[in-house]
Amino acid sequence: MTVQRELPLSPRPEDDELLSSWQGRVACRYDLIHDDLSRWLGVLRDDRCGGFTEGDFTPSAEMVQAWAASCRLPKxxxxxxxxxxxxxxxxxxxxxxxxxxxxxxxxxxxxxxxxDAAAGRDHHIRRPWALVETVVCSRHHRVLDEACPHCLDSSGFRFVVHEAAARLACVRCGRIARTMPQERRGGSADLFAAVSTLVAAAIEDQSAVRDRMLHVARLLWKPPRPRTGRRTPFVADVVPDLRLTPTAQARVDPAEPLATAPIGWRMVTLLGVAALLDLGSSTMRLGRLSFSLDQMVAWTDEPPQQVKERPLPMAVSSHAMTSGRSDSDYLAVAQSILASEEWRAAQGSNPPVRRRTLNALVDKALARA
Structure with a gap:
C-alpha cells in the first residue's frame, strides 16, 4: 500500500516552466534534489537518477499522481x-x-x-530554453549561457535556497548564477537568432521536413569511414575558422546531436543543417559550405536515395510531363543535368536564375532524348 505524503511547503509551477525545474524548486526547500524527494514520495525505488525522458518528456502516471497529491495540485x-x-x-x-x-x-x-531575483521570484528554467533551436533569449537578445559565469565550469546548475528563494547555483563553485558586471558580449546573437528562426519555421512546417533535418544533423556527426583517412565528422568544417574538433567536446551522442551537443556545437550543427537544406534561402546569407549532401552521403555510406541535394519536382518543366518515358529515362536526364557545367555554373546565382537555368536544361535534355 502506497502512503500518500503531503509537503507543507510547495511552490506553484510557473506557466512556462519545465517539470524538473519545478520539482527542483520544491525539493531544495527540504535540502534535497528532486530525485531524492521522488524516492521519499515512493515513486523512485532505486539509486539511479531520472533522466530527461522520465523527468521532463514522459513522466509516469505514478510520478505525476504522487507529486500532484503531495503538493496539493490537480493532476x-x-x-x-x-x-x-x-x-x-x-x-x-x-x-x-x-x-x-x-x-x-x-x-x-x-x-x-x-x-526573477529582482521581482522576488524563484529562479526557474523556462520551457523554450529546452528547444534545440533556442540559442538566443528572445527577451534579452543574448546568447544563452551553459557555463557558470564565475568559474566557467560547465558541469551544470542545481537549485539551492538563497535568501529565502530558490536559486540556480553552480554545482562546482556553489555561487549563484547571475550576469557579470562587465561580461564580454559576442556579436553573433543576431546571426544565431536568424538561424534559429529559420530552423523553428522548418520544424513547424511538416513531419517530412523535420525528419530530413534530423537526418542531415546526424550525417554531420556520423563517424567517418576508416578508409577515408578522415578523423573528424563534417560538422567540424561548417565554420571554417573553428579551432576545436568535435572529439574535444564531451558526451555528444552522434545519433542525437541536437539533443546532446553543447550549445556551441549545437549552433554549428544548426548552421550546417540550414545551409545544406537551404532553409529559407539561407545560403544567400550564410554562404555555401565546402561540402554537399551528396558528398556526405557517399562519405558515410548512406543510401543515395535517402537524401537529395535539390528537390527536382520544384523545377520540372512542362516538357517533363510528357507521357511515354520510363522512370529510368527521367533519372538519366536528371543525373546528366546535375552533372552539367551549366548547372554547376549557376549554383552561385539567386534562386530565380537557378530555376530558369534548370528549366532550360530540362527542356534541352528532353529534346535530345
Whole structure:
C-alpha cells in the first residue's frame, strides 16, 4: 500500500516552466534534489537518477499522481508540464542531463534569472530554453549561457535556497548564477537568432521536413569511414575558422546531436543543417559550405536515395510531363543535368536564375532524348 505524503511547503509551477525545474524548486526547500524527494514520495525505488525522458518528456502516471497529491495540485496541472503533451519528439529537445546528481546541464539566460531575483521570484528554467533551436533569449537578445559565469565550469546548475528563494547555483563553485558586471558580449546573437528562426519555421512546417533535418544533423556527426583517412565528422568544417574538433567536446551522442551537443556545437550543427537544406534561402546569407549532401552521403555510406541535394519536382518543366518515358529515362536526364557545367555554373546565382537555368536544361535534355 502506497502512503500518500503531503509537503507543507510547495511552490506553484510557473506557466512556462519545465517539470524538473519545478520539482527542483520544491525539493531544495527540504535540502534535497528532486530525485531524492521522488524516492521519499515512493515513486523512485532505486539509486539511479531520472533522466530527461522520465523527468521532463514522459513522466509516469505514478510520478505525476504522487507529486500532484503531495503538493496539493490537480493532476492535470502537473501532467501539462510534460513535454510529450506537445507536438514534438524527444529528439527536438535539449536533454540537459547533468553529470552530477540533481544538476541541470542546459543553457539558461542569466538576464532572465536576474529578472526573477529582482521581482522576488524563484529562479526557474523556462520551457523554450529546452528547444534545440533556442540559442538566443528572445527577451534579452543574448546568447544563452551553459557555463557558470564565475568559474566557467560547465558541469551544470542545481537549485539551492538563497535568501529565502530558490536559486540556480553552480554545482562546482556553489555561487549563484547571475550576469557579470562587465561580461564580454559576442556579436553573433543576431546571426544565431536568424538561424534559429529559420530552423523553428522548418520544424513547424511538416513531419517530412523535420525528419530530413534530423537526418542531415546526424550525417554531420556520423563517424567517418576508416578508409577515408578522415578523423573528424563534417560538422567540424561548417565554420571554417573553428579551432576545436568535435572529439574535444564531451558526451555528444552522434545519433542525437541536437539533443546532446553543447550549445556551441549545437549552433554549428544548426548552421550546417540550414545551409545544406537551404532553409529559407539561407545560403544567400550564410554562404555555401565546402561540402554537399551528396558528398556526405557517399562519405558515410548512406543510401543515395535517402537524401537529395535539390528537390527536382520544384523545377520540372512542362516538357517533363510528357507521357511515354520510363522512370529510368527521367533519372538519366536528371543525373546528366546535375552533372552539367551549366548547372554547376549557376549554383552561385539567386534562386530565380537557378530555376530558369534548370528549366532550360530540362527542356534541352528532353529534346535530345
Amino acid at each position: 492535470e496541472r502537473v501532467q501539462a508540464l510534460a513535454l510529450s503533451s506537445r507536438p514534438r519528439s524527444r529528439s527536438w529537445y535539449v536533454w540537459g542531463e547533468g553529470r552530477v546528481a540533481g544538476a541541470f546541464r542546459r543553457p539558461v539566460c542569466l538576464a532572465c534569472l536576474d529578472d
